[in-house]
Amino acid sequence: MIGEGVIGGLFSRRKAQDVAVEAAALRSDRFRQTREGDWQRLEAIITRIERGRLRSLSDEDLLALPVLYRGAVSALAIARETSLDAALVAYLEGLARRAWFVVYGPREGLGAWMRRFFGGGWSAAVRGLGLDILIALAVMVLGTVIGWLMVAHDVDWFASMMGGMADDVRVPGASRAALHGTLFGQQGQTGLSVFAAFLFSNNAQVTLMAFALGFAFGLPTLLVLIHNTTGLGALLWLYHGQGLLLDLIGWLAIHGTTELFAILLAGAAGLHIGRAMAFPGDRRVVDAAAQAGRRAAQVMVGVVLMLVVAALLEGFGRQLVNTTATRLVIGGVMLALWCAYFFAFGRGKRA
Template sequence: MTASFSAIESAALRSDRFRLERESDWQRLEAIVTRMEKGRLRRISDEDLLALPGLYRTVASSLSIARETSLDAATLAYLESLVQRAWFVVYGPRTSLWEWFRGFLGGGWSAAVRAIWFDILIALAVMVAGTVVGWLLVANDPEWFYALVPGGMSGERVPGATAEALRSTIFGNSGQNGMSVFAAQLFSNNAQVSILAFALGFALGVPSLLLLVHNMASLGAMLWLFHGAGLATDFAGWLAVHGTTELFAILLAGAAGLHIGRSLAFPGQKPVLQSTAEAGRRAALVMTGVVLMLIVAALLEGFARQLVDQTPGRFAIGGFMLAAWLAYFFAFRGNQGRSGRDHAG
């Protein structure tokens, strides 16, 4: 009984000694963290701010020792709570979600897009080439149409359809569901293409480019079909309402995937991991914006195109959206975020 009491007394003394030797640092860190949590930054001296990282590491080390030596539960719980609170102050996010979103729209997103301009040019060339390839394949052999355009998307829009039948699919559909189904399928397809084009960028960007070619080949086949019926302009207007936003989103997604692939293949003077990490952060910022663009495209597809049933009006909406995106990305500077200051690899 005496030996047990002596062991308890020895452990208590060891815990008290451990606490007394380090308690001043704990209390100083707790005071700084409490002020920062309450937003009282002006009451914190420059000396305390400079000491904050070192104090955090000191207390974290104390916690590690306390765990290894099995100190009393109260000290251990206090240190765990203090280290957790200090971690959020030292390494946690410095801005709220709203502040981040405001910075994102206020220049961060546009800066990230400008940083991958070279990849955008490559992706744009590939998309144009894919459209031309789709047109030429179907023009040479109409059977290619069925290979390039999924049956669920084509419906009545197939080779051999009359001009009147094709025209009825792009005009006078405000109260019909047929074209809405096609539009929903088209949007779903393009959303999947955008995500895959970005996700497959790790394979040196090659799958991303092939995916862009295949997707645009189906558009080329559709353009050939409506051109043969003398409705190419009307079809382009029907597509422009949401297409200038949706296709722009696909372009950026493909460029973001290609940007990651290029950073892997050509890291330049930087280590591969560093180059890829920087490109990944930049591309992720671009893809966050791509999601917003797809949402805007869905709204245009669901409302604007149904309400405007004339080709000039449709071109006006699509042209305005294209001009707005170009102005935002390449003319608007705003407050560039950290990602915007990175240069493309």
């Protein structure tokens, strides 16, 4: 009798489990039947987009895409909460994941982004900083003039402006021969490479600071530009005193037309954000800064590339080319190319 009771209890529990499984399967089937049409439509839309056939979609499908996506996510939440069968949950997870990338994921690959960026997006963003570029250029010219006049009045200013490196012969009172030697005939010496690396590192820091400090309403950006160019003015004064001004300009021109242009754009980008925050108009300050920041960030991506180009010109071109005329030609060509790209190329595009 006891054995029969145990067997009967096991049979009852087995039967109850079977009933529960059948009920769960019935709920899963009903759940699927009422929503399967929307899932299949969503999957068809996603498949077309993934295969690059976006243009073949109708307006109705495009408008329905976000609604179908939200419906699939909601169905997935219900399926998980009510413990529907694992196969259905896995299907909905995969469908929701694919739909998320279509609705919220990146719209273009790296190749498409680069084509858009170099095909006019970067130059359009630079043109959008027109007023800021003029302000930054005026400040840099002013800083150069101030540096020249200050050391001309008191040579003690030279050391504080230039900083200098150990054993640097470029100091007030240096002979013409010593200064001439820093510009020519040093292709085989490592000192020039060290100095080139120092200049690149310094100007990269100046570039980043000029941009980053723009969030303080642009005022620190102006100070950074002035401080950086006073050293340039002091150096020009030094070589002018020994009749080597044109040779120095040629020495600087190979990389300087690119590197100084990059600093100019970085300063303009910082000023653009600072002006937007100081004068937001009818927008909130946060919204004005965000809008200006998107344009400035696009400019800064290009500025980083310009610094890389300047580093290559500085590390190789200036040491391989040993005549002032050729250096001036290379620097002039680079300046003309940058100006043509920024202010003439892709004028029909907007940033």
